[in-house]
Amino acid sequence: MRILAFGLAALALILMLCISGCTSQSPQTVTTPVPTTSPPTVQPTPMTTQQAAPSLTGTTWYLVSLNEGDASLSTKPGTTITAFFDAQGKVSGSAGCNQYTASYEATIAGLSIGAPASTKMNCNEPAGIMTQETVYLSAIQGAATYSLSGDTLTIKDSGGKALLTYSTVPPYQMTPAPLTGTMWYLNSYVDSKGKPWTTGSANPISIQFADDGKVSGNAGCNSYSGTYTITGNSISMSGFATTLMYCGEPGVMDLESSYLGVLPIMKVYTISGNELTLSDGVGKITLVYDTTK
CATH class of the missing domain: 2.40.128.270 (Lipocalin)
Structure with missing residues (x-):
């Protein structure tokens, strides 16, 4: 009888342990809340573009004034004199009436321009246009140095005297x-x-x-x-x-x-x-x- 009572007690203990194991709580899953604030957006810094200053080559230069002797003369109203220096050593443009071209050499130390060749037209208006053209085509051959300041090109002789002054803007549009x-x-x-x-x-x-x-x-x-x-x-x-x-x-x-x-x-x-x-x-x-x- 004692053995039977002991066995029944052991069986009861085993059943209690099983019931306890079956009723234990399952492990809880902890979820991390998702932040509601978005990370800051990095805005790209816009690039600013600066207009390059005009250079001797690749720019159409409009004559503003030329020197004859000690006198500075403005280009005559109704005339346009230009100079375009390409990268192959040629300068060309309008002398007011005729088109011209000449060879040139530009270095850090100076500028030299050869004798220009031109077309052979004759213009009657405005008065003095042909004289102005002759003075210009002669003056350009005296080039020894040049300087650039903003939109202005100045060609000078060997003594540093200004011979020709150009601008990137036609003088009568200024x-x-x-x-x-x-x-x-x-x-x-x-x-x-x-x-x-x-x-x-x-x-x-x-x-x-x-x-x-x-x-x-x-x-x-x-x-x-x-x-x-x-x-x-x-x-x-x-x-x-x-x-x-x-x-x-x-x-x-x-x-x-x-x-x-x-x-x-x-x-x-x-x-x-x-x-x-x-x-x-x-x-x-x-x-x-x-x-x-």
């Missing part, structure tokens, strides 16, 4: 510089006897017209001031006063005296692009300024 508020620098001066004067290098001659009717500038050595009135393209200047300094650079005081003497008799002004011309109205005396110091 927005004219305003008469007032602009500092104008004398480029060339031809007196009543037809004598061209060369401006001094120490102090460039300048003139500036203010909105209140006052005119001022530097005459090469001394500063000056006066008054002016304009009606259309007519101009009148008077009441000049100057400082009383003396400058020893040869020719400066003579040029200053002559320059100050003709200002009161200037009667007409014209502006073409960045160039101002004052004249006596009959073509004997001309003062040509531009905005380049």
Whole structure:
């Protein structure tokens, strides 16, 4: 009986363990919540493109002014003179009437241009176009150096004097510089006897017209001031006063005296692009300024 009771007790214990194992909880799966905030989006930085500055080659250059002797002359209205330097050593373009081509060699040290060949047309208008063409085709052969500044190409002779000044914009498509508020620098001066004067290098001659009717500038050595009135393209200047300094650079005081003497008799002004011309109205005396110091 004791053996039977022990067996029944052992069987009961086994059944209890089985029931306990069957009713134990299953392991729980822990899920990690998905974040609701999206990661920051990296925006690509837009690339900025800068327009390359014009180079000597591959650019159509429009002549703005040319020097004949000591006088600087603007291209005549109604004419277009161009120069295009290719990468094979040829320069070509319009000389105003005829097309031309020439060989050239450009180095860091300088620029040389050979004798141009051109077509043989004759143009009658505007007046002086053929003379201008002859001067241009002669001047271009004097090239010794060149410089680039923004949209401007300047070809100079062996002495560093500007022969030809070009722009990437046709001169008569330029927005004219305003008469007032602009500092104008004398480029060339031809007196009543037809004598061209060369401006001094120490102090460039300048003139500036203010909105209140006052005119001022530097005459090469001394500063000056006066008054002016304009009606259309007519101009009148008077009441000049100057400082009383003396400058020893040869020719400066003579040029200053002559320059100050003709200002009161200037009667007409014209502006073409960045160039101002004052004249006596009959073509004997001309003062040509531009905005380049």
